[in-house]
Amino acid sequence: MPRDFRTALPRREFLWLSAAGFAGFFGLWAMVAASGLVPERFLPSPWAVLSRFRELTSSPFVGHTIQQHLASSLGRYALGFGLAAAVGVPLGLAMGWYRWLDDVVTPLFEGVRFIAPIAWVPFAALWFGTGIGGPVLIIFMGAFPPALINAYRGAKFVEPRLIEAGRMLGASGARMIAQVLLPASVPSIVAGLRISAGLGWQSLVGAELIVASSGIGYLMVKGQSNISTTTVMCGMVAIGIVGYLIDVALRRVEARIQDGRGRSPQ
Amino acid sequence: MSDITFTGVTRVFQRDGREFPTLAGIDLTVADREFVAIVGPSGCGKTTCMRMAAGLEFPTEGTVAVGGRTVKAPGPERAVVFQQFALFPWKSVADNIDFGLKCKGMAQDERRGHVDRIIGVMGLQGYESAFPHQLSGGMQQRVAIARAYVLDPDVLLMDEPFGALDAQTRTVMQEELVRLARRNPRTVLFITHAVDEAVYLADRVVVMTRRPGTIREIVDVASVRGAEGWDRLERIEDVMDQDSFVHLRTHIWRLLREQQAPNDH
Numbered sequence: 001m002p003r004d005f006r007t008a009l010p011r012r013e014f015l016w017l018s019a020a021g022f023a024g025f026f027g028l029w030a031m032v033a034a035s036g037l038v039p040e041r042f043l044p045s046p047w048a049v050l051s052r053f054r055e056l057t058s059s060p061f062v063g064h065t066i067q068q069h070l071a072s073s074l075g076r077y078a079l080g081f082g083l084a085a086a087v088g089v090p091l092g093l094a095m096g097w098y099r100w101l102d103d104v105v106t107p108l109f110e111g112v113r114f115i116a117p118i119a120w121v122p123f124a125a126l127w128f129g130t131g132i133g134g135p136v137l138i139i140f141m142g143a144f145p146p147a148l149i150n151a152y153r154g155a156k157f158v159e160p161r162l163i164e165a166g167r168m169l170g171a172s173g174a175r176m177i178a179q180v181l182l183p184a185s186v187p188s189i190v191a192g193l194r195i196s197a198g199l200g201w202q203s204l205v206g207a208e209l210i211v212a213s214s215g216i217g218y219l220m221v222k223g224q225s226n227i228s229t230t231t232v233m234c235g236m237v238a239i240g241i242v243g244y245l246i247d248v249a250l251r252r253v254e255a256r257i258q259d260g261r262g263r264s265p266q
Numbered sequence: 267m268s269d270i271t272f273t274g275v276t277r278v279f280q281r282d283g284r285e286f287p288t289l290a291g292i293d294l295t296v297a298d299r300e301f302v303a304i305v306g307p308s309g310c311g312k313t314t315c316m317r318m319a320a321g322l323e324f325p326t327e328g329t330v331a332v333g334g335r336t337v338k339a340p341g342p343e344r345a346v347v348f349q350q351f352a353l354f355p356w357k358s359v360a361d362n363i364d365f366g367l368k369c370k371g372m373a374q375d376e377r378r379g380h381v382d383r384i385i386g387v388m389g390l391q392g393y394e395s396a397f398p399h400q401l402s403g404g405m406q407q408r409v410a411i412a413r414a415y416v417l418d419p420d421v422l423l424m425d426e427p428f429g430a431l432d433a434q435t436r437t438v439m440q441e442e443l444v445r446l447a448r449r450n451p452r453t454v455l456f457i458t459h460a461v462d463e464a465v466y467l468a469d470r471v472v473v474m475t476r477r478p479g480t481i482r483e484i485v486d487v488a489s490v491r492g493a494e495g496w497d498r499l500e501r502i503e504d505v506m507d508q509d510s511f512v513h514l515r516t517h518i519w520r521l522l523r524e525q526q527a528p529n530d531h
Contacts, residue, residue: 161352164322169366169417170342179365183356 044230052230062222073215080139081200088147089189093181096155117142117203125211134211135204142203143196150192154185190257194250201243267333268420268453270296270319274328277314287478288314299451303464306474307525312457316423319455320346332421342366345414349426351406353398359409360394366417380416388412404435421453437502461518473521482521
């Protein structure tokens, strides 16, 4: 049956195609690895990576099993992402309400946000060495901008008549922000936090390559110095899977909030 | 004393570097506890008048004062009922009504008493925990009126509050507003384009010209109402059946008809 190319495929077809994508990728990888064109040391087969992964779950590598490395990464991640959300969202909303705050923060922010999270690594290393502060600072730098920008946009695009209603009822600035701008901006804030979460996770692993003594990035960099390509690739797989799971979880939260507001009036 | 005075009020909108005058030299006083309705063609600036009394917009020239003080910002002593209700969709009916009292810093027990009482007056019992989107337009407008009344405002500003309602609900709401206004008179500025509604509700009806809006005539309804004894009639259709009512309505209709644009049939 002819179909508009933009309409989503039926679910079964979608699953088929994504399975085919994975199969093609792993098939090609396995073929190249089996052909002997690339030395096994640099391109191990998929099964070699899988069996190394199993090994890492039970026997420690550079002090910890892969689960423990992941746990320590996730701890830092939660701290950095939590801080970014806790500062970015209220600040963004307040900037959306107080014009002077907008004028103070925006020029500064517009400059700082172009310093990539990874560019904070040398500074973080100087300040914190391999302590927890370094990775937390770097993930904060990755996660903060979308949290702030989306809260700010949400606050700016609140329906004017709700703001007028709030002012008419005598709401103070703090009450306007907490009880009008915040609830009205929830969809935008959650969308922003989803982007924050992804960027934060990406920056965290980058940070751990340099300024940590545990964690999934640390595992990878040690794998590299031991010329254990399987270990490095196990780290990459773990990053991909966890990142994907974080995104799925947040997408669920987002969908639930949209559903709850689906029948919202006006 | 909470009278509303417009003195030489002019309002000019700027768009794309051009100037659009919407109001030109409005002089009007709404006396303390008087109910004044403004009618006029679309775009004549009647809503702008209300918004200036609310402190949501400001005159280009002239002054708008309430109780002798120039209006500089919105405030709960000048409660507004918006045309599109403007309820907070994430708050329940009770919380929407409670919001303004919270802003006043009133203690919880006291607030509860006020909210319960106004919910009774407006016939919203049983809907306290419902959200606005679960209510019909008429019920939402009751909540919006309750939210304004609960603040015990000196001045009530209503911008076509019944415009979005079906004819039957509108009638019920009009009768209810008359009952509330008799029980507890306020200074009311009521914007509408429905002539019947204006004559039924108001003490005086201000008829405006088309843009830039000026006052064409101010029609005294209160003296006719008193002389003809409309207040003895319970139902809106009985009032509207009176010759005196029909006469006033027709008079205002003729004034509005003059204001039709030449090519506006």
